[in-house]
Amino acid sequence: MTEKQATPAVRATLEYGPIILFFVAYTFLKDRSFLVAGTEYSGFVAVTALFIPVLALATLAMWKITGYLSKMQIVTLVLVVAFGGMSIWFNDERFFKMKPTMIYALFAGILGFGLMRGTSYLEAVMDRALPLQREGWMILTKRLALFFLGLALANEVIWRSMSTDAWVNFKTFGLPLAMFAFFMTQAGLFKRFGTEEDASEG
Structure with a gap:
């Protein structure tokens, strides 16, 4: 489709x-x-x-x-x-609080596995939205895998050591802002490794 x-x-x-x-x-x-x-x-x-x-x-x-x-x-x-x-089912809020850890650890693992095989799985799912040269994709994938791993660790620390209110604030505002900040800090990489197609589109 x-x-x-x-x-x-x-x-x-x-x-x-x-x-x-x-x-x-x-x-x-x-x-x-x-x-x-x-x-x-x-x-x-x-x-x-x-x-x-x-x-x-x-x-x-x-x-x-x-x-x-x-x-x-x-x-x-x-x-x-x-x-x-x-x-x-178990009437235990801890399972739902673990969910971001599982998501980000899984994404980090998948990206890391691809890097070990010499490929960027990130390119496969984002190429249409973000044209980059191959070297740029490999660098971005490595950085994003480490970033996802950091988010997984942060979620574990916050839900295990802080209040539920703190975790909800982290999930609602902290995670999206962290993701936004990450991609904003990659502006130099996008500029350096952007393809001609990307440049022609503005």
């Missing part, structure tokens, strides 16, 4: 809307508990149960609009369903 383009506003809404909704719902429900079928659930677990279908619907909407989902989007949805489901 041919990939179509979503407007920046639609893409931002579908990508960040579920995260913002999670934050808002947690802010209002964190001090409440819910009794379901004789089992008491914390506000965090209840918000997790809300977040899973919202993310699934947003991912489905993205696929319907563009006709395409990246491997990262698919893996993220699968892990959210798996770890969120375990948090609900």
Whole structure:
């Protein structure tokens, strides 16, 4: 199926809307508990149960609009369903807090495995959006693998040693800002290794 383009506003809404909704719902429900079928659930677990279908619907909407989902989007949805489901099933918020660690460690491992084989898996999924020379892709992939590993370690430290409020703030604001900052700091690499096609497009 041919990939179509979503407007920046639609893409931002579908990508960040579920995260913002999670934050808002947690802010209002964190001090409440819910009794379901004789089992008491914390506000965090209840918000997790809300977040899973919202993310699934947003991912489905993205696929319907563009006709395409990246491997990262698919893996993220699968892990959210798996770890969120375990948090609900076992009534234990720790499983959902582990999810970012698993996602970023998995991405770092996949990128690292590709580098050991002398290839950039990042290029395979982002080439259309970010034309670079091969050397540039290899450097960016190495940096991003280390960055993902750092995010995985940061998530482990924060959820294990800090409050749930701190972890929710980190997940909602810290992770997206860190990702934005990472790519902003790669401007020199993009300029140095950008292809002629990239330069001609402005």
